[in-house]
Amino acid sequence: AQSVTQLDSQVPVFEEAPVELRCNYSSSVSVYLFWYVQYPNQGLQLLLKYLSGSTLVKGINGFEAEFNKSQTSFHLRKPSVHISDTAEYFCAVSRKGGYQKVTFGIGTKLQVIP
């Protein structure tokens, strides 16, 4: 079985400050890792994904994440946030290979303060 833990349910941050949203996963096999973003009353949009290779993954809107196998983490970072980054962010994991179930974390609400 696989699981995802998002350590912070809400993260307030001032505009133009850096932010890190934490995600830890649990799995006995190799995994794919994802970050999705959800704006109010909308569906989820893929922000970035880690499949293999370089552990530093760059995504849309200036976000990046680093896969750390030894710490089973996949934290999301942005060096300078904007008001438009206010949204809920979901970390997700699936086992590698064909169809595999995607398991989501409970989400982290990022609130950017002007």
Added chain:
Amino acid sequence: DGGITQSPKYLFRKEGQNVTLSCEQNLNHDAMYWYRQDPGQGLRLIYYSQIVNDFQKGDIAEGYSVSREKKESFPLTVTSAQKNPTAFYLCASKAGDSGANVLTFGAGSRLTVL
């Protein structure tokens, strides 16, 4: 533009009534999914379908039913047996040849049972 269309966006129903949520995709994706989203609980998988005329229960299938008669369509029925149906419902799809398990989401349907 290709994508997933969910309808209706908002739906109000009385207790004891069955309701059907529509999900249509024009991405030519083989697999389709239904998730339920509740505040603070992330996304939970209700049902999924990898091919036409075949579907499997997810983690919280009780009180729900689905059909997959066409590749493009995967409607979800919330039956009167679902004890707490008020939630935000998200439909997603994935290309069959994608080993990365990247999901494309619709904009969601918010069901409120009065």
